[in-house]
Amino acid sequence: MTTLSVSSLSVRYGSVVAVSDASIACPAGSVTALVGPNGAGKSSLFLGTIGAIKAVGGVIELDGEDVSALDANARTRRGLVLVPQGRQVFSHLTVRENLCVVADSMRLPQDRVEEALDRFPILRSRQNLPGGVLSGGEQQMLALARAIMGRPKVLLLDEPLLGLAPQVIEAVLQTLHELAGAGMAVVVAEPSIRLIRSQITRGYVVLRGRVVGTAGSGDELAEEYSRRMGM
Incomplete structure (x- = not known):
């Protein structure tokens, strides 16, 4: 079942076209x-x-329901969640407080906080530290943990592996694999598929604001990307 369907989406910033007639x-x-x-x-x-x-x-x-007229908060409540670039953790709150803020705002039970800490044991060991003192990889884990606390249907991740150490990349990729295995639709945007190639079920090539190619596996996507880039 197609959980998320985007059809003919266009985005502009003033007169600048950022996305033109994109469908995924x-x-x-x-x-x-x-x-x-x-x-x-x-x-x-x-x-x-x-x-x-x-x-x-x-x-x-989203699950066949047209949510185009809904605002961002309403789409999030329907199960469409983004982990943006930059992680955007609350730097002055502890790791646990970062998770509790999300749980409170979404009216989630407290055990969701414990689940999040159990998923990333390094976060449990850092739970009383301010988010701002975490390493980049730990902040990415915290951002991911916050995003999945509400058990979204679709998880969008914008360059989640940027600047991460190899062992952290492995942990993040394993988490994404597990989430997809549990039925979530996981969507990852990256400038290169080298690190995520083995995890990809399907993919799209995006150039100059347009979706210009599709593929049914990581290997196919690598070939299509190389072809479109003239490599």
């Missing part, structure tokens, strides 16, 4: 990749999909 389908239980160089429009496609910026055209469907 992201099934439950899959890892879908959006691959393209920096500035290709991947982040804008995500922001338009979650409603953080207003699209000038297109239809967003």
Whole structure:
């Protein structure tokens, strides 16, 4: 079943077209990749999909329901969640407080906080430290832990592996694999598929704000990306 369907989405910043007539389908239980160089429009496609910026055209469907008219908060409540670049943790709150803020805002039971800490044991060992003193990898784990506390249907991740150490990348990829295996639709935007190639179920090539190629595996996506880039 296609959990997230984006059809003919367009996004502009003033007179600048960031995304033009883009369509993607992201099934439950899959890892879908959006691959393209920096500035290709991947982040804008995500922001338009979650409603953080207003699209000038297109239809967003979640489990077959048209959510295009809903604002970002309403789409989040429906199960569409983004982990943006930059992690955006609350630097002055402890790790546990970062998780509790999300749990309180979403009216989640306290055991969701414990589940999040159990998923990333390093976070449990750091639970009383301010988010701002965590390493980049630990902050990424915290951002991911916060995002999945509400058990979303679709998880969008914008360059989640940027600047991470190899062992942290392995832990993040393992988590994404587990989430997809549990039925979540996971969508990852990266400028290169080298690190996520083995995890990809399907993917799209994004260039100059357009979806210009599709593929049914990591290997196929690598070939399509190379072809489109003229490599």
